[in-house]
Amino acid sequence: MALIQTVKGKTPQWGERCFLAENATLAGDITMGDDCSVWFGAVVRADVDAVVVGNRVNIQDCACIHQTAGAPVVLEDDVSIGHGAVVHACTVRRGALIGMNAVVLDKADIGEQAIIAAGAVVLAGSQVGPREIWAGVPARKVKTAPEGQALEYAEHYMYIKEWYREP
Template sequence: MALLKEVNGKAPKWGDNCYLAENAALVGDITMGDDCSVWFGAVLRADVDAIRMGCRVNVQDCACIHQTRGGAVVIEDDVSIGHGAVVHACCLRKGALIGMNATVLDGAEVGEGAVVAAGAVVLAGTRVGPYEIWAGIPARLVKKADREQALTFSRHYMEIKEWYGTGGRNLPPCP
């Protein structure tokens, strides 16, 4: 069972058919929609502000999602957050893909269907447009993304989570 911890009277909440790996950590004011998955070693910490996730979001192995006072994390539906990525006090729009070991910093917004390439660093306050691919340090626009490009990852993780027996069987009733 994942580490679930209440902080200042706020505990993680999740929807139906979510999968939380046994060594994932979810702390504080977190709300997830249906069909989300949080994979091995991922940490979601919401102790001073909130993390709000839509449906069908996957947070892959060793990713870290954290907020800051006055800076919640908002993750819309069908977002994929790659292995080792850091998502900090920012907004990820529907269908976005954050690549492996990428970093998205405070106040940044990653547009619908956009791709942040592996290892890229999206600086604080940056606006990544819809269906754009950004890469590098600091991240810059490299080209337009195919409209389905990022969604393929979200769909793939919907399938993978079923291999691990979701259907709520690995989760206690939501508090």
């Protein structure tokens, strides 16, 4: 079972059919929906504000989710957070994908089904539109994604998390 840490009287809560890897860490004011997965080495830390996670969200290996006072993290339904990504005090809308080793900074807003490319750095306060693909350092819009492209990753993780939930 993952490390589940109560902080300042707040204990992480999660829904049904979730997979929490045995070396994942969840600490503080976290609310997570159904069918989520938090993979090996990932850290979700909500010690000064909340982390709110919808349904069918996957937080992949070594990702870090953290907030800051007055700026919670909100991950809406069907979001994928790639391996090694850092998601800090921002909102990621339904069906978006944050690529491997990408960084999303404070008060950024990532639109529905948007894709943040691997290694990109989305600056604080950036507004990423629906289905936009952003890449680079600092990240900028490079094109528009086809409908449903980002959702493929969330669907894939719904499938593979069951391999780990089986006895």
